[in-house]
Amino acid sequence: MNGGESTSSPVIRVEDVTRTLAGEVPVTLVEQVNLEIERGEFVCVMGPSGSGKSSLLYLLGLLDVPTRGRIWIDGQDTTALDDDQLTDFRLARLGYVFQFHFLLAEFSALDNVSLPIRKLGRLSDQAAHERAAQMLDRLGLEGQHHKRPSQLSGGQRQRVAIARALANDPLVILADEPTGNLDSASSANVRDILRNLTHELNKTVVAVTHDSSFASAADRRIGIVDGRIDLSWRPG
Amino acid sequence: MAIALDVALAHLTSRKRQTLVSLTGVVLGVAFFLAVSSLMRGSEKDFIKRLVDNSPHITVYDEVRQGREQPAQLRWPDAVVTVHNVKPLIETRGIRGWSQRLALIEAMPGLRAAPVLAGTAVLTFAGRQQGVTLSGAVPEKMKQVTTIEEKMVVGSLDALAANPNGVIVGQGLVDKFSLHLGSTLTVLDAVGTSRALRVVGIFRTGNAAYDEAQAFVLLKRAQALLGRENRVNRVIIQLDDPYAAQSAAQTIEAATGYKSVSWIEASEDILSLLLVRNIIMYSVVSAILVVAAFGIYNTISTIVMEKTRDIAIMKSMGFHARDLRRIFLLEGLIVGLLGSGLGLLLGMALMEVLARVEIRPPGVTEVVHLPVWWGAEQYALAAMFAMLSCLAASYLPARRAGRVHPVDILRGAA
Numbered sequence: 001m002n003g004g005e006s007t008s009s010p011v012i013r014v015e016d017v018t019r020t021l022a023g024e025v026p027v028t029l030v031e032q033v034n035l036e037i038e039r040g041e042f043v044c045v046m047g048p049s050g051s052g053k054s055s056l057l058y059l060l061g062l063l064d065v066p067t068r069g070r071i072w073i074d075g076q077d078t079t080a081l082d083d084d085q086l087t088d089f090r091l092a093r094l095g096y097v098f099q100f101h102f103l104l105a106e107f108s109a110l111d112n113v114s115l116p117i118r119k120l121g122r123l124s125d126q127a128a129h130e131r132a133a134q135m136l137d138r139l140g141l142e143g144q145h146h147k148r149p150s151q152l153s154g155g156q157r158q159r160v161a162i163a164r165a166l167a168n169d170p171l172v173i174l175a176d177e178p179t180g181n182l183d184s185a186s187s188a189n190v191r192d193i194l195r196n197l198t199h200e201l202n203k204t205v206v207a208v209t210h211d212s213s214f215a216s217a218a219d220r221r222i223g224i225v226d227g228r229i230d231l232s233w234r235p236g
Numbered sequence: 237m238a239i240a241l242d243v244a245l246a247h248l249t250s251r252k253r254q255t256l257v258s259l260t261g262v263v264l265g266v267a268f269f270l271a272v273s274s275l276m277r278g279s280e281k282d283f284i285k286r287l288v289d290n291s292p293h294i295t296v297y298d299e300v301r302q303g304r305e306q307p308a309q310l311r312w313p314d315a316v317v318t319v320h321n322v323k324p325l326i327e328t329r330g331i332r333g334w335s336q337r338l339a340l341i342e343a344m345p346g347l348r349a350a351p352v353l354a355g356t357a358v359l360t361f362a363g364r365q366q367g368v369t370l371s372g373a374v375p376e377k378m379k380q381v382t383t384i385e386e387k388m389v390v391g392s393l394d395a396l397a398a399n400p401n402g403v404i405v406g407q408g409l410v411d412k413f414s415l416h417l418g419s420t421l422t423v424l425d426a427v428g429t430s431r432a433l434r435v436v437g438i439f440r441t442g443n444a445a446y447d448e449a450q451a452f453v454l455l456k457r458a459q460a461l462l463g464r465e466n467r468v469n470r471v472i473i474q475l476d477d478p479y480a481a482q483s484a485a486q487t488i489e490a491a492t493g494y495k496s497v498s499w500i501e502a503s504e505d506i507l508s509l510l511l512v513r514n515i516i517m518y519s520v521v522s523a524i525l526v527v528a529a530f531g532i533y534n535t536i537s538t539i540v541m542e543k544t545r546d547i548a549i550m551k552s553m554g555f556h557a558r559d560l561r562r563i564f565l566l567e568g569l570i571v572g573l574l575g576s577g578l579g580l581l582l583g584m585a586l587m588e589v590l591a592r593v594e595i596r597p598p599g600v601t602e603v604v605h606l607p608v609w610w611g612a613e614q615y616a617l618a619a620m621f622a623m624l625s626c627l628a629a630s631y632l633p634a635r636r637a638g639r640v641h642p643v644d645i646l647r648g649a650a
Contacts, residue, residue: 054647063552064643084556091554098646102549106246116553118239125238176646
């Protein structure tokens with residue numbers, strides 16, 4: 001099934017991807033998914049609980065590998081990459097935002113954001129910190145740089161997590177229920193930030209959500225049911 | 237590496253109490269390792285020093301290791317007829333041509349040698365008798381190879397040269413016979429002839445049996461008394477490097493043809509005992525560090541369990557499994573380095589205290605200090621063992637961290 005219109009140079013192309021967990025009773029998480037997502041597009045993946053939304057996101061984020069099929073990101077066939085190459089690819093080209101902020105509790109907001117920049121190693125530690133500070137400022141976290149996650153509100157933590165996802169200037173931001181743990185004001189704020197990323201920075205955002213108001217900001221909504229893309233699915 | 241160090245330090249400092257307990261385990265382990273090792277090695281060194289100082293480094297005996305082969309066997313090795321019950325020629329005991337052989341030995345570098353004729357005799361004084369080992373020596377050579385001159389309470393070895401009928405006896409015999417310098421003893425040789433000898437010196441080694449049953453006379457006098465003219469039955473040798481005794485003894489034996497026994501060979505059983513004692517000691521003190529390592533394992537394991545989500549997120553961000561392993565190995569390394577450093581300092585302080593402990597063994601008037609050895613190798617050994625324990629303790633949790641699959645954790649957390 002094709003969940004989107006085909007264009008000449010999609011940033012993500014998924015071809016006949018299936019992910020099955022081996023075991024006495026094999027479990028199919030995602031089945032025969034075909035999908036293309038353009039650069040600068042804001043796509044929301046929606047569906048009932050257990051439908052395979054997060055599994056698809058992990059496959060798109062190269063955190064998991066398909067049992068069958070291929071995934072191209074920025075023209076690169078990622079199924080041909082080994083584990084080390086996939087890790088390097090994630091570091092340089094992908095950014096993640098999760099439902100829970102998953103910030104390192106012992107580190108300040110600034111250190112959390114500078115961590116992937118330092119890991120990439122293209123900038124000196126000082127330059128990495130400067131860039132991290134810019135990212136935090138851009139997301140409205142001026143004056144919060146040296147606070148630890150425990151000293152920030154839920155919305156602020158999620159913005160730090162978004163800043164961390166943007167740290168290495170990735171092509172694609174993958175967000176798994178980014179507003180699932182936030183109040184409505186913070187949710188709207190995070191939604192607007194992600195929306196603006198596509199407009200201002202031409203980033204591609206793929207978000208899994210249950211939140212229909214969040215999904216309303218997306219360029220495209222993809223329904224997924226029982227691991228398969230279902231174009232007819234509408235939130236109930 | 238800088239990131240790994242930052243994260244490792246953050247983990248350790250965020251669990252201050254547990255880190256401190258692990259660190260204390262390593263510090264105490266290293267300190268006790270060092271203190272016990274320094275005492276055991278100190279007593280070993282002290283014992284060997286006494287052994288080396290108080291006995292010849294090499295003794296050449298008037299014996300051969302392998303009995304001489306019969307001339308007929310040498311001449312006709314494949315003979316059809318064998319003559320049974322052939323006995324060696326009876327000859328006077330002693331080293332043949334000893335002065336030439338002594339010259340041969342003395343020509344070797346790094347050693348001093350002295351000829352000795354030792355035999356048994358009976359000393360009598362005021363109706364009392366004592367069997368002794370009578371050693372005939374050349375005083376100027378004897379002084380170079382033994383410490384007997386340092387043990388003289390009264391007189392000196394040189395007095396023997398000045399008085400051919402002089403005898404030097406031990407403090408034990410002096411006490412037993414109520415002797416004093418100038419007393420005249422009678423010596424009875426093996427065939428029953430007697431001769432009067434004047435006490436010209438008294439020594440005290442602290443070894444009661446030796447001090448009671450050893451006497452020194454001039455070599456010529458011993459040869460006459462023991463009926464073995466122009467003979468010596470031992471050459472005792474002192475080396476500049478006592479630890480070269482084994483190979484030097486082999487060289488001397490090859491050159492002289494007589495059995496040459498180094499102090500190492502003579503004390504083989506004692507040295508084996510010391511080796512076994514060291515193995516036991518190191519096993520026991522190492523056990524302390526192994527126990528400390530379990531503390532580290534526990535701390536790092538707990539951190540890995542608690543930080544599984546952080547590990548997953550770092551992996552999803554683009555950290556390799558090896559980066560994660562490095563973080564937890566670094567945590568073990570940091571505890572090991574700090575623990576070793578502080579443990580060495582505490583150990584040295586303990587050694588300093590032990591070295592000042594004064595002991596008065598029963599029956600000994602002088603104060604004895606605990607023999608503490610300050611050799612560098614034990615510091616290296618303690619630190620190395622501590623580091624290895626810490627790294628081994630952190631290896632398993634580190635490997636577990638490297639194997640964390642982000643999706644499994646993220647799926648569970650969602």
